[in-house]
Amino acid sequence: MNQAQVTKLVSKLRINVAAEPRRLRSPKGPEGRLNKLRKTVTGLIKYERIELNYNRGDEARQYAERLISEAITHGDCHKPTMEIADYWLLEKELVHKLFKVLVPRYENCNTAYTRMYKAPRPQYSRNTEKAVLELRGNPYPPLVNKQHNNRHLIQNILLDAAKYDYRQAKYAEMAD
Amino acid sequence: MALAIRKSTFSILATARCIVPREFRGLSSLPETKEDVAQDVAKRSTGRKIRFQNPALEYRHVYPEFLPDPNPKWRNTLREKMERADMLKRRSQIDIPEFYVACENQSVTDLYRTYKTLTYIYPVSSPTSFEPFIRVSGTGIISRTGSVAHYSLDEGPPKGSKLVSDDTRYIYVKLKPKPWLERWERQELKGVANIDEHLKEKDKVRRELRKTPWEKYDLMKQYRKTIPAEDQNEIWGEVHNQLNQLRLSRKKMFKKRPVSAPKTQLA
Numbered sequence: 001m002n003q004a005q006v007t008k009l010v011s012k013l014r015i016n017v018a019a020e021p022r023r024l025r026s027p028k029g030p031e032g033r034l035n036k037l038r039k040t041v042t043g044l045i046k047y048e049r050i051e052l053n054y055n056r057g058d059e060a061r062q063y064a065e066r067l068i069s070e071a072i073t074h075g076d077c078h079k080p081t082m083e084i085a086d087y088w089l090l091e092k093e094l095v096h097k098l099f100k101v102l103v104p105r106y107e108n109c110n111t112a113y114t115r116m117y118k119a120p121r122p123q124y125s126r127n128t129e130k131a132v133l134e135l136r137g138n139p140y141p142p143l144v145n146k147q148h149n150n151r152h153l154i155q156n157i158l159l160d161a162a163k164y165d166y167r168q169a170k171y172a173e174m175a176d
Numbered sequence: 177m178a179l180a181i182r183k184s185t186f187s188i189l190a191t192a193r194c195i196v197p198r199e200f201r202g203l204s205s206l207p208e209t210k211e212d213v214a215q216d217v218a219k220r221s222t223g224r225k226i227r228f229q230n231p232a233l234e235y236r237h238v239y240p241e242f243l244p245d246p247n248p249k250w251r252n253t254l255r256e257k258m259e260r261a262d263m264l265k266r267r268s269q270i271d272i273p274e275f276y277v278a279c280e281n282q283s284v285t286d287l288y289r290t291y292k293t294l295t296y297i298y299p300v301s302s303p304t305s306f307e308p309f310i311r312v313s314g315t316g317i318i319s320r321t322g323s324v325a326h327y328s329l330d331e332g333p334p335k336g337s338k339l340v341s342d343d344t345r346y347i348y349v350k351l352k353p354k355p356w357l358e359r360w361e362r363q364e365l366k367g368v369a370n371i372d373e374h375l376k377e378k379d380k381v382r383r384e385l386r387k388t389p390w391e392k393y394d395l396m397k398q399y400r401k402t403i404p405a406e407d408q409n410e411i412w413g414e415v416h417n418q419l420n421q422l423r424l425s426r427k428k429m430f431k432k433r434p435v436s437a438p439k440t441q442l443a
Contacts, residue, residue, distance in 0.1 A: 004243040005401045006236040009228060012404035019248045021396060031390050059396075066395035073228060087393040 011069045014112040015061065022059050037063050042090040044114070045098060048138035051119055054129035061114050061133055063088065068113045071103050105137050112136070117143055228405055232412035235419065242415060243403045260411070264418050271426060362386050 026032025040060035043050050052060075067088050074081040076099040085095050106113045119130035132143060145153060151160075236243060242263065244256045350370050351360065361371055361383050375383075391397065403411075 004246045004403045006240050009405050012406040034390050062396050
């Protein structure tokens with residue numbers, strides 16, 4: 001049983017957080033682990049959607065969520081938050097993006113700021129799970145299309161074509 | 177019954193007040209005034225900060241023992257609720273003072289803690305509030321690492337340690353030469369005046385190598401050690417009324433206490 005620390009007040013993350021952090025192998029130890037995650041978080045903030053290994057994606061997701069929630073709660077006039085943003089975002093123009101684009105975007109958001117999907121594994125690959133990590137409200141077309149009735153979905157187009165072929169074959173049989 | 181009627185009429189009126197202007201707005205083709213929109217935006221933007229503005233959250237500094245263990249393996253909402261009720265009951269029977277010094281077993285949440293305090297001194301100068309730090313008499317050092325206060329029992333540095341300057345905030349301590357109980361040089365103590373005198377060149381090199389400057393940026397490490405504000409709001413909302421009453425009653429008791437000079441015991 002440990003006493004909770006009270007000096008810092010953090011807002012609750014809207015994603016599931018494992019009890020223990022994952023160890024990402026690095027010759028530089030815990031510092032190297034954070035360096036890896038910094039690269040990933042920077043990439044996520046920059047490109048808004050990235051594909052990567054699941055383990056690293058899941059870890060980086062937690063840090064990205066924390067970074068955004070810190071930015072929302074304290075704003076850009078808070079020095080420690082600015083230092084944290086400076087550490088986590090390797091490209092400094094992204095600090096502006098964090099405070100001027102992402103904070104207004106997520107201020108009234110009631111869900112998590114990021115979304116993660118399991119991506120298909122490349123065939124004959126090593127046993128690495130792949131994932132797609134993205135910021136919510138990104139400008140790209142959605143990855144998961146829930147409109148099953150959409151006629152323009154590629155699956156539906158193919159199904160329609162198959163049905164059409166089948167019907168044509170039947171008509172040809174009946175005509176004979 | 178009368179209450180119910182009054183309540184219902186009031187609520188009807190209130191809802192009507194909410195609905196009416198909207199209906200008129202809906203009928204008219206005029207756009208909403210800019211002021212309304214601006215107010216809405218302002219309200220929404222502060223919506224998140226409100227969670228941090230709860231004044232009861234300040235109790236976390238005074239009663240940290242009411243917060244549960246942050247490790248999710250140990251969490252159990254029902255058990256925590258029962259424990260808090262139990263702690264309140266205990267406090268209504270015994271006057272448990274608020275501790276600010278991390279004593280030996282202070283790192284344990286409340287019910288599992290055994291108190292080992294050497295002295296507890298009622299502050300003479302300010303009878304209404306307890307002083308932020310307990311003065312420890314006898315053998316021992318007090319030092320501060322940022323926000324955490326350390327107290328180490330005999331051996332190593334303590335015997336004959338001198339308090340160098342007695343500020344209300346910081347009490348500086350002079351260390352005796354090695355051997356020490358702990359490697360004090362690696363802990364970035366703020367309350368120690370003369371630590372560099374006792375270090376060899378090797379120790380200084382090792383201290384530099386052991387530093388972990390990245391740890392203050394490890395956001396998840398901090399997160400895993402704290403209880404988030406949303407959870408704390410629930411906890412303090414549950415107990416802060418009773419805690420407040422306990423504090424007030426203790427203040428009253430303190431004022432009623434007969435003032436007398438302590439008798440010196442001669443062995």
